[in-house]
Ligand SMILES: Nc1ccn([C@@H]2O[C@H](COP(=O)(O)OP(=O)(O)OP(=O)(O)O)[C@@H](O)[C@H]2O)c(=O)n1
């Protein structure tokens with residue numbers, strides 16, 4: 189499930205970031221192609237705001253993009269978008285949820301997330317932090333924390349669909365910033381898989397510059 193239902197406020201601009209071209213092709217198409225390259229039989233679901241779906245279909249025609257996919261409506265937050273997409277997922281499947289604006293995920297990372305989730309039920313990719321990390325204290329000061337106790341979390345986040353559906357039946361709370369946090373709220377452990385550093389989330393205009401270089 190490729191979620192692209194957000195507003196892209198940090199990116200700014202008139203065109204939603206998932207449709208911006210990177211080396212001449214919309215980001216969302218590149219992301220779908222990454223999963224097709226991993227497994228041509230994979231069933232793709234794209235979550236898009238209802239008022240952007242006609243534009244997406246026009247883009248698919250314009251670019252001759254023919255990878256089969258189903259479309260679900262975006263929701264108010266990422267949580268609500270994933271929940272809408274889950275309605276199209278069969279109970280006995282393995283489901284990977286991936287940000288539409290992470291086109292550089294590697295096939296190895298996708299494979300390892302699916303392998304680990306098949307075995308343990310829930311798996312997510314993470315990367316090490318390469319800089320020193322400071323925690324801001326309540327009194328306005330700050331202190332260094334041991335960075336090896338922290339990881340940066342990427343997608344795809346892969347789960348047994350029955351588990352993910354049960355998790356997404358919980359009421360939304362703002363602390364649900366990814367799918368793993370929703371599953372953990374059920375008390376289920378999430379396995380960590382090594383991510384790939386290029387798998388950046390295109391969030392700001394700077395990330396678009398990086399994307400042009402990575403492509
Ligand atoms: N209501 C939402 C919010 C986010 N997303 C998706 O979740 C991914 C990660 O979110 P983020 O990068 O924060 O995207 P936006 O919410 O669009 O960005 P911003 O917070 O800057 O508005 C994106 O692929 C985004 O489209 C979604 O499907 N539905």
Ligand SMILES: C[C@](O)(CO)[C@H](O)COP(=O)(O)O
Nearest residue numbers: 266287341342343365366389
């Ligand atoms: C899901 C995610 O990409 C994992 O790092 C991230 O939590 C999304 O956060 P955002 O604030 O919705 O971009």
